[in-house]
Amino acid sequence: MRAFTEWPVEVPETDTPPLKVPAVSQVETLSCSDAELTRPLVQSIKAAANEGHWIQTYTEEQVGRHFLANYGYFELVGPKGHFHSNHLRAFVAYWGAGLKYDWHHHEAEEIYLCLAGGATFYADGRAPVKVSPGKAVFHASHQSHAMMTTDQPILTLVLWRGAGLAGLPRMDNA
Numbered sequence: 001m002r003a004f005t006e007w008p009v010e011v012p013e014t015d016t017p018p019l020k021v022p023a024v025s026q027v028e029t030l031s032c033s034d035a036e037l038t039r040p041l042v043q044s045i046k047a048a049a050n051e052g053h054w055i056q057t058y059t060e061e062q063v064g065r066h067f068l069a070n071y072g073y074f075e076l077v078g079p080k081g082h083f084h085s086n087h088l089r090a091f092v093a094y095w096g097a098g099l100k101y102d103w104h105h106h107e108a109e110e111i112y113l114c115l116a117g118g119a120t121f122y123a124d125g126r127a128p129v130k131v132s133p134g135k136a137v138f139h140a141s142h143q144s145h146a147m148m149t150t151d152q153p154i155l156t157l158v159l160w161r162g163a164g165l166a167g168l169p170r171m172d173n174a
């Protein structure tokens with residue numbers, strides 16, 4: 001994660017208000033596997049989950065009601081984050097068990113760090129990767145990728161860098 005980008009020195013706190021999505025209660029009571037390395041961050045996210053400005057990128061038409069009831073993320077650092085930066089975006093993102101996050105893409109380069117739980121990540125031109133706590137996976141600019149959770153949810157820290165930093169992911173079939 002350190003090699004991915006320089007952590008900005010100046011990250012002033014913004015007055016971004018809390019905002020809930022249904023999955024916040026799942027984050028607060030998360031009890032899936034974690035790792036010694038990620039546990040302090042997982043505990044902090046659980047404790048502060050009700051202060052996050054949780055949002056969803058997709059509509060019910062795109063991903064269905066079940067998906068929206070079991071996923072959400074907030075921008076911890078970034079142009080619209082709880083802490084402001086135009087050089088890096090860091091999201092805390094959660095998906096419940098048994099979800100398929102369909103093929104999507106975005107311009108910014110991305111690294112996912114699995115904090116708790118796990119999932120299988122798929123990316124164009126690469127074999128599927130099973131990710132567990134402490135493991136990271138990289139997506140290049142515009143590289144299509146997808147993700148599937150099975151028996152456990154996944155809590156992740158996602159970093160974006162480069163061109164398209166302030167953009168949004170888009171479904172490939174949208």
Ligand SMILES: [Fe+2]
Nearest residue numbers: 110139145169
């Ligand atoms: Fe992505």
